[in-house]
Amino acid sequence: MPMNTDVVGAKSSNTSLMIKRIVAYTVLILLVIVSLFPFYLLIINATRGRSQPGIRWVPDHFLITNFKNLFKGTTAVAYGSVWRSLANSLFISGCTSLLSVYFSALTAYAIHVYHFKLRKFADTFILIVMMVPTQASAIGFYQFMSKLGLTDTYVPLIVPAIAAPATYYFMKQYMASALPLEIVEAARIDGCGEFKTFNKIVTPILKPAFAVQIIFTFVTNWNNYFMPRLILESKSKYTIPLVLNAMRYAGPQEKDVGMFSLYIVIAILPVVVVYLCLSKFIIRGVALGSVKG
Numbered sequence: 001m002p003m004n005t006d007v008v009g010a011k012s013s014n015t016s017l018m019i020k021r022i023v024a025y026t027v028l029i030l031l032v033i034v035s036l037f038p039f040y041l042l043i044i045n046a047t048r049g050r051s052q053p054g055i056r057w058v059p060d061h062f063l064i065t066n067f068k069n070l071f072k073g074t075t076a077v078a079y080g081s082v083w084r085s086l087a088n089s090l091f092i093s094g095c096t097s098l099l100s101v102y103f104s105a106l107t108a109y110a111i112h113v114y115h116f117k118l119r120k121f122a123d124t125f126i127l128i129v130m131m132v133p134t135q136a137s138a139i140g141f142y143q144f145m146s147k148l149g150l151t152d153t154y155v156p157l158i159v160p161a162i163a164a165p166a167t168y169y170f171m172k173q174y175m176a177s178a179l180p181l182e183i184v185e186a187a188r189i190d191g192c193g194e195f196k197t198f199n200k201i202v203t204p205i206l207k208p209a210f211a212v213q214i215i216f217t218f219v220t221n222w223n224n225y226f227m228p229r230l231i232l233e234s235k236s237k238y239t240i241p242l243v244l245n246a247m248r249y250a251g252p253q254e255k256d257v258g259m260f261s262l263y264i265v266i267a268i269l270p271v272v273v274v275y276l277c278l279s280k281f282i283i284r285g286v287a288l289g290s291v292k293g
Contacts, residue, residue, distance in 0.1 A: 033151075043178060045261035066258040070266075081236065081242065082263065089239040092154055092220040092228075096161040101171075101213045104164050105206055108171035109198055113184055123172075130165030134226065142230055152233045161221065167213050174209040211281035218274050222267075240267045 037112060049062040071083055111123055145156045187197040203210070225241035230240060238246075244267070247260050 026240050030203075040205055042261055044263055046265050048258035048261070062258055063262070066256070066262045069241060069256065070259050070262055082266075084236055084271070085238050086266070087244045088154075088237060089222055089241075089267075092157050092239060093218045095158050096221045097214045097217040099158070099162045100164040100167055100217050101210055103162050104167035104213070105171045105203075105210070106198060108168050108175055109202060112179070113174045113181065126165045126168055128204075129163075130169065136225070138230060145231065151231055152237065153231075154237070156231050157221075161217075164217065167217065170213060171206070171209055174206065179205055190269055207281050209280040215275055215278055219271055222271055 003204070028132065044056050044059055047059040047061065047063040049060065081134075107126075111119055119279055141156070144153070145151050149282060150156050183201060183205075184197060187201050192201070223241060224239070225245065228239045228242055229245075233241065244260075244263065247256075
């Protein structure tokens with residue numbers, strides 16, 4: 001009797017576990033479908049023609065036509081060069097991401113490792129700056145850039161973004177949990193310089209944090225509309241959000257939903273590529289953190 005009871009209990013437990021797994025997988029599949037459905041509609045809309053109103057559920061045959069119209073000369077005259085806008089956004093987002101993450105990590109390293117009188121004040125000041133919205137200082141920033149003759153250039157979009165309080169705070173918190181000070185002290189005893197210690201020893205430890213912040217910073221600057229619209233004037237220097245805005249508010253004769261949707265699809269691809277290239281570092285960092293925990 002006890003053996004039969006144990007067998008029945010084991011079967012009941014296995015059945016309950018199987019039901020839980022089925023429910024969990026069903027919910028996950030539904031969430032994936034809901035998440036990917038807008039992208040499906042976007043791709044379907046990219047195959048639509050100019051004179052096809054309403055929502056389409058199946059692809060059409062205008063994809064090649066939309067692609068040709070998107071990259072031909074008349075589009076460049078109306079909205080700015082599509083290839084050039086992609087290159088502009090890639091240049092600004094790439095430079096900003098690399099510089100912002102590196103120097104924010106360097107700042108966080110200095111405040112985390114060194115002990116000096118104004119250490120707490122510096123940390124508090126950076127956090128206060130993080131709370132100030134960009135729009136609050138936009139007018140003064142534009143006037144300052146205008147006096148320096150830097151309007152309609154990429155300098156105001158790249159250099160100020162290097163000082164990223166949110167990135168600094170994330171790096172500092174990550175260092176507090178993943179960077180033992182004993183490693184830094186051992187490197188100093190071995191005669192390693194401070195910059196060499198940071199670049200050769202600390203940076204490999206921070207790879208997961210670097211990957212996360214590069215993704216966030218890249219996406220933020222890739223989708224940034226406010227500052228480029230404030231600074232840039234020439235169509236040849238337009239970024240993707242500026243071109244998309246021009247296409248969105250075009251007149252009824254120029255508006256083309258299929259071409260607009262195709263451009264959005266093309267604009268999303270670099271972000272997907274960046275995430276796929278850096279996601280392995282994030283997964284590796286999460287796995288390492290779970291092992292340490």
